[in-house]
Structures are given as C-alpha cells and as structure tokens.
Amino acid sequence: MSITLDFNGKNLAKSKTLDLHYLPAKIDGDGEANVEQYFNNYTREATDYGSGVFTNALRGYPLMGQRLKVPEGFKGLVLQETEKPLSESSDRQLRLTGVFEEFTYWNYDKVPSNGDAYRQALIMSDVAQALAQPINEQDLEAEIARNKENTKTSP
CATH class of the missing domain: 2.40.128.680 (Lipocalin)
Structure with a gap:
C-alpha cells in the first residue's frame, strides 16, 4: 500500500x-x-x-x-x-x-495540561530535536563536571 x-x-x-x-x-x-x-x-x-x-x-x-x-x-x-x-x-x-x-x-x-497524552506528543518534537543535536566535547565535559558536583552535594 x-x-x-x-x-x-x-x-x-x-x-x-x-x-x-x-x-x-x-x-x-x-x-x-x-x-x-x-x-x-x-x-x-x-x-x-x-x-x-x-x-x-x-x-x-x-x-x-x-x-x-x-x-x-x-x-x-x-x-x-x-x-x-x-x-x-x-x-x-x-x-x-x-x-x-x-x-x-x-x-x-x-x-x-501537559499530562494529557496529546500534549505530550506535541512536546516530543522538542525532545526529539534536543536528542538529535550534536554534542561537542566541551559541553560533555561541562555536564560530567556538573553531575560530579551534584553527587558530592547530595546526601
């Protein structure tokens, strides 16, 4: 078809x-x-x-x-x-x-609300775009450092 x-x-x-x-x-x-x-x-x-x-x-x-x-x-x-x-x-x-x-x-x-399945489907276009964007090494290293800081400060 x-x-x-x-x-x-x-x-x-x-x-x-x-x-x-x-x-x-x-x-x-x-x-x-x-x-x-x-x-x-x-x-x-x-x-x-x-x-x-x-x-x-x-x-x-x-x-x-x-x-x-x-x-x-x-x-x-x-x-x-x-x-x-x-x-x-x-x-x-x-x-x-x-x-x-x-x-x-x-x-x-x-x-x-954003809890509705239809609204969530519309939001998925933003999520897909964010996932599809390339990440450079500097951004990756900054995110790793931010996660390490968050792990140290959380109980």
Whole structure:
C-alpha cells in the first residue's frame, strides 16, 4: 500500500488557514458543519481555571479547552482522502485542504495540561530535536563536571 500526498509548495503557501478544533469525540459524519454558529458562539473563557482556558459543551458533555500553537518549525496540514480505498492494501491519495498554525485542544470536564497524552506528543518534537543535536566535547565535559558536583552535594 502506498500513500500519495497531492500538494506542492505553492499550494501550501496559498492554502486557506483553518480554525481548527481537536475534540475528544468520534463523530460518524463527513460533511459540512456550521461550527461558527453552533459551537464557537457558545465558547466562553473560564477565568476560574486560569487565563487562556475555555469552556463549551458537546452533546451535553462539558468541554475544557485551550489554544495551542503548532510546534516551531512545523506546519499543521489538513489532508482529505480523494477516494475511499477498496481495501486496506489499496493505494491511497490525500490532497491538501487547508493549513493551521494553532488550534483549540479540548478535554472532557478537565483542564488541559501537559499530562494529557496529546500534549505530550506535541512536546516530543522538542525532545526529539534536543536528542538529535550534536554534542561537542566541551559541553560533555561541562555536564560530567556538573553531575560530579551534584553527587558530592547530595546526601
């Protein structure tokens, strides 16, 4: 099975920017949704939980949300499948439908935190970048010396 992405740099630059929401729900539907009228109009800031925390509801279930930025050096893409595959092993083709720099991340009935699995996945890009950076000998020797000092001072 192969996956073909149907876009180029020119399409990426002129793609429309989307107002994106990541919801903790599976919705069996593939059509237009009037998010502005039926969802965004009911989003309120929940100052009791700190700045930048929002509240709303989905089908009667309370939601707590926060705006998140796409990690630096990355770009959020929305891809749509052009045709439904005939089988799991069929080739698939995806086309670019929009881009985003930030999105609203929602949780059911709890304030979003770095303990959420989804937030931890976003943080992993920073961890991977730190692990991939080369270390020179001077930095390594300084870290070894710092660890020796910490071992001497700790009980």
